[in-house]
Amino acid sequence: MTTAKTPGTALQAMRDAAPLVQCITNYVAMNIxxxxxxxxxxxxAMVHTEEEAGEFAAIAGALTVNIGTLSPDFLNGMRVSARAAAxxxxxxxxxxxxxxxxxxxxDAVAELMALRPTIIRGNASEIIALAGGQSAGRGVDSGDVVERAEGAAVMLARRHGAVVAATGAIDFVTDGTQAVRIEGGSPLMPQVTALGCSLTCLVGAFAAVEPEAPFAAAVAALACFAVAGERAGRDAAGPGSFGWRFLDALSVLDAHGLDAEARITIAAV
Ligand SMILES: Nc1ncnc2c1ncn2[C@@H]1O[C@H](COP(=O)(O)OP(=O)(O)OP(=O)(O)O)[C@@H](O)[C@H]1O
Ligand SMILES: Cc1ncsc1CCO
Ligand SMILES: [Mg+2]
Incomplete structure (x- = not known):
């Protein structure tokens, strides 16, 4: 008898492995x-300098690349790391x-896309625009609902052979042949900066442990955020208390609680 892998079993496996993940992320997100x-x-490990980032990518279990505070130096580190990871x-x-x-x-994203990311994680506006659509986004915050990004996500996944996760009130994850929606979280999440950037890093942690199953890895990471975010949002008075409650909720989340509370439904592609 085989036991189906659930987000809970993926969380347990990730915790057991405590994977080393190289996170090239922006100055806003690094600490959170x-x-x-x-x-x-x-x-x-937040390692991004060209002189060492490529070397580090070869020893980390996964790499995450975020262009939030991009500069030519950051971009050089991203190039060598993505090549080394591949x-x-x-x-x-x-x-x-x-x-x-x-x-x-x-231009930077076009170049990074050509280096074939395993998983792309963005908010709805970013995913719509990446597929060539007209998004309502201006800066780093999304101006679109995820529902509008679902078709774009499927198209991107097929075109680039990647898993695509579009996040917002209801997340959508696809590899081009299958898709799920994940409900949960809290409206306070977009009020705390860089939670999406942090989620991208966590997706990397799950992918490090399940390199052959990036779709399941992305779903498990997003489910952790959905359940921990929902729990933290219940008692939070605002974005400040949500921030620390969210960290606490993530740290006490276990396999059983995740599988019991995650609301994941299969979507048509
Ligand atoms: N209205 C909402 N209700 C519930 N959860 C939400 C809502 N908006 C975002 N989230 C959750 O917040 C997390 C971050 O997603 P979001 O789409 O806000 O990322 P982002 O825009 O890239 O964030 P940032 O750029 O600030 O890092 C995800 O887990 C997502 O499910
Ligand atoms: C606010 C902000 N500016 C550049 S990156 C970032 C973090 C959220 O994406
Ligand atoms: Mg973002």
């Missing part, structure tokens, strides 16, 4: 993302923060 990773049970057979996750905003970001 590292704390989110530690609370969830992963081992983050050469070492490690998964890597791209977070195309506000890639539609400027030519520098657009």
């Amino acid at each position: 993302a590292a704390n989110v990773m530690l609370a969830a049970g992963a081992s983050p 050469e070492a057979g490690r998964p890597w996750v791209l977070d195309p923060v506000a890639h539609y905003a400027t030519a520098f970001r657009r």
Whole structure:
């Protein structure tokens, strides 16, 4: 008899492995993302300088790349790391923060996409624009609902052979042949900066442990955020108390609670 892998079993496996994840993320996200990773049970390392980032990518279990505070130096580190991760057979996750905003970001994301990310995680506006659609996004915050990004996510997944996770009030994850929606979280989540960036890092942690199953890895990471976010939102008075409640909720989340409370439904593709 085989036991179906659930987000709960993936969480347990991730905690048992405590994977080392190289997170190239933005200056806003670095601290909160590292704390989110530690609370969830992963081992983050924010290593982005060209001189060492490629070398580090070969020893980390996964790489995550986020263009939130992009500069030429950051971009050089991203290039060498994505190449090194691919050469070492490690998964890597791209977070195309506000890639539609400027030519520098657009060109950078086009180049990074050509390096074939395993998983792309973005908010609804980022996913719509990445597929060539017209999004309502201006800066880093989404101006679109995920429902509008679902078709774009499927198209991107098929075109690039990647898993695509579009997040918002109801998340959508697809690999182009299957898809799910994940409900939960809290309206306070977009009121706390860089939670999406932190989620991208956590997706990397799950992918490090399940390199052959990036779809399941992305779903499990998003389900952790959905359940911990819902729990934290119940007693939070506002974004400040939500922030620390969310970290606490992530740290006490266990396999049983995750499987009992995650609301994941299959969607048509
Ligand atoms: N209205 C909402 N209700 C419930 N959960 C939400 C809502 N909006 C976002 N979330 C959750 O917040 C997390 C971050 O997703 P979001 O789409 O806000 O990322 P983002 O825009 O990239 O964030 P950032 O750029 O600030 O890092 C996800 O787990 C998502 O499910
Ligand atoms: C606010 C902000 N600016 C650049 S990156 C970032 C974090 C949320 O994406
Ligand atoms: Mg974002």
